[in-house]
Amino acid sequence: MSDAxxxxxxxxxxxxxxxxxxxxxxxxxxAGANVVVAARRAETxxxxxxxxxxxxxxxxxxxxxxxxxxSMAACxxxxxxxxxxxxxxxxxxxxxxxxxxxxDLDADLWRHNSRTAVWGSYYSAVLAFPxxxxxxxxxxxxxxxxxxxxxxxxxxxAYSPVKAAQRAMAKSxxxxxxxxxxxxxxxxxxxxxxxxxxAFAANPVLKERVEARTSLGRIGDPEADIGSVARxxxxxxxxxxxxxxxxCDGGSFMGL
Amino acid sequence: MSTxxxxxxxxxVAVVTGTRLALGRGISDAxxxxxxxxxxxxxxxxxxxxxxxxxxxxxxxxxxxxxxxVVHTAMPDVAFEQTPFEQVDDERWGAVWExxxxxxxxxxxxxxxxxxxxxxxxxxVTPTVSMSGAAGLVPYTTAVEGQRLLAKAAAxxxxxxxxxxxxxxxxxxxxxxxVESVAVSLAPPALGxxxxxxxxxxxxxxxxxxxxxxxxxxxxxxxxxxxxMAP
Numbered sequence: 063m064s065d066a067x068x069x070x071x072x073x074x075x076x077x078x079x080x081x082x083x084x085x086x087x088x089x090x091x092x093a094g095a096n097v098v099v100a101a102r103r104a105e106t107x108x109x110x111x112x113x114x115x116x117x118x119x120x121x122x123x124x125x126x127x128x129x130x131x132x133s134m135a136a137c138x139x140x141x142x143x144x145x146x147x148x149x150x151x152x153x154x155x156x157x158x159x160x161x162x163x164x165x166d167l168d169a170d171l172w173r174h175n176s177r178t179a180v181w182g183s184y185y186s187a188v189l190a191f192p193x194x195x196x197x198x199x200x201x202x203x204x205x206x207x208x209x210x211x212x213x214x215x216x217x218x219x220a221y222s223p224v225k226a227a228q229r230a231m232a233k234s235x236x237x238x239x240x241x242x243x244x245x246x247x248x249x250x251x252x253x254x255x256x257x258x259x260x261a262f263a264a265n266p267v268l269k270e271r272v273e274a275r276t277s278l279g280r281i282g283d284p285e286a287d288i289g290s291v292a293r294x295x296x297x298x299x300x301x302x303x304x305x306x307x308x309x310c311d312g313g314s315f316m317g318l
Numbered sequence: 319m320s321t322x323x324x325x326x327x328x329x330x331v332a333v334v335t336g337t338r339l340a341l342g343r344g345i346s347d348a349x350x351x352x353x354x355x356x357x358x359x360x361x362x363x364x365x366x367x368x369x370x371x372x373x374x375x376x377x378x379x380x381x382x383x384x385x386x387x388v389v390h391t392a393m394p395d396v397a398f399e400q401t402p403f404e405q406v407d408d409e410r411w412g413a414v415w416e417x418x419x420x421x422x423x424x425x426x427x428x429x430x431x432x433x434x435x436x437x438x439x440x441x442x443v444t445p446t447v448s449m450s451g452a453a454g455l456v457p458y459t460t461a462v463e464g465q466r467l468l469a470k471a472a473a474x475x476x477x478x479x480x481x482x483x484x485x486x487x488x489x490x491x492x493x494x495x496x497v498e499s500v501a502v503s504l505a506p507p508a509l510g511x512x513x514x515x516x517x518x519x520x521x522x523x524x525x526x527x528x529x530x531x532x533x534x535x536x537x538x539x540x541x542x543x544x545x546x547m548a549p
Contacts, residue, residue, distance in 0.1 A: 131408065163475060164423075164426055164427070164430070164468075164471065164472045164475055164476070165426075165427055165430050165431075165434075167423055167427070172419070172420075172423065176415075176416070176419070180415060180460070180464075181411075184406075184411050184415075187403065188403065188404060188406065191403070191404050192404075211467060212467075213470070214467055214469075214470025214471045214473065214474055214536060215471050215474070216471065216474035216475055218471075219468065219471030219472060219474075219475060220468075220471075221471075222467040222468065222470060222471040223419060223463075223464035223465065223467045223468040223471070224464065225467070226463045226464055226466065226467035227415070227460045227461070227463055227464040227467075229463060230448050230449075230451065230459045230460045230462070230463030230464075231456055231459075231460045232451075233449075233450065233451025233459065234403075234451040234452055234453065234455055234456040234459045234460070235403060235451075235456055236451065237451050237452060237453040238402070238403055238453035238454065238456065239403075305451055317549065
């Protein structure tokens with residue numbers, strides 16, 4: 063699907079080398095945005111950007127470590143230098159954690175969850191802000207969270223607080239930045255991604271359970287099902303939605 | 319030791335954190351009113367897992383039995399300071415977010431060592447602003463919501479062992495963050511105000527901590543005088 067709702071705007075999407083981030087990057091680019099594929103590894107980021115360009119849209123890969131302030135600052139600076147501004151910041155990057163027990167949660171395991179999700183969100187927000195505030199009420203911050211950030215995860219307890227933290231950030235930031243016309247929202251997706259494929263491979267019963275609990279009976283597509291929601295939130299049409307978590311899971315979790 | 323309607327927590331040992339502030343002190347008083355033996359743990363004891371385990375063990379020794387009840391209200395002081403988000407630096411973000419989460423993790427782990435194999439009750443105090451959001455308080459609300467979901471995850475893991483983990487969400491007036499309930503909802507408090515910690519919130523904590531609350535876990539009870547009514 064192609065439209066021009068984001069023509070002339072620039073987006074940074076973290077973790078866009080694969081999965082949900084790549085789907086969002088493709089969708090924003092298809093709507094006319096200049097897209098920076100911010101990926102930790104060029105091996106995934108460069109092909110993701112190239113695939114977008116092959117479709118006739120604008121994208122560039124900037125290798126970025128979202129857990130490093132200097133790296134994130136360099137990404138934002140390079141984006142603004144190349145495209146002249148930054149209207150849309152999407153923080154999606156997350157390095158998944160392995161299952162664990164609360165009683166065994168140590169500093170390393172905690173940092174693993176906290177750094178990409180929460181520090182990455184903080185850097186995304188605080189470094190993008192000077193540009194979002196100058197974006198003429200078109201500034202958008204989108205944080206990719208998870209239904210686990212609402213429900214609580216029985217298998218990966220450290221995952222829930224870091225994903226919940228993003229939701230609280232979005233709520234408070236939406237109140238703080240509303241006067242500037244900046245919206246801040248979360249998307250909580252369930253989608254076909256390398257991470258989900260790995261999880262299903264390790265636990266085949268999980269796939270059946272997820273599909274059985276999903277009203278629409280299928281796992282979401284990163285671009286068509288999740289990217290489309292990000293594109294709406296980023297557009298003028300989504301300009302009156304802020305502080306919200308949009309759960310895009312095919313109708314599984316309905317507790318909000 | 320048998321409990322009575324007047325002393326539903328008789329014979330129980332409780333740990334309360336955050337008693338530097340009126341919120342923690344009021345809950346501590348309410349647990350004593352209900353017959354519990356209460357040990358108050360200072361913030362210093364939450365810095366490492368080892369410190370927390372030792373502090374909880376000391377409470378168990380002092381009161382002649384393992385800890386049955388843990389009420390966590392402590393937050394780093396810096397968390398309560400209103401700061402425009404663009405002025406938040408890495409030091410502040412780390413002190414609030416990591417400080418609050420490390421404390422909560424250590425409290426859970428130290429409490430679990432006391433409750434393992436015999437059951438117990440955790441109550442996290444998570445003011446409603448984490449659910450409503452508040453300008454100027456991004457670090458604080460982020461940290462409180464992190465604690466609230468950590469509690470839910472622990473509730474899921476430890477339920478089979480008879481350990482419940484719930485959250486009590488008081489009105490923002492009960493923490494020194496400069497936010498009033500009117501900021502949370504357009505509607506006035508249905509019960510007239512945020513209530514008194516010992517007299518009004520206390521009985522709810524006692525319920526969650528006692529035998530009567532055994533079938534409730536992973537819940538957040540908004541006890542804010544009837545403002546935040548979601549879900």
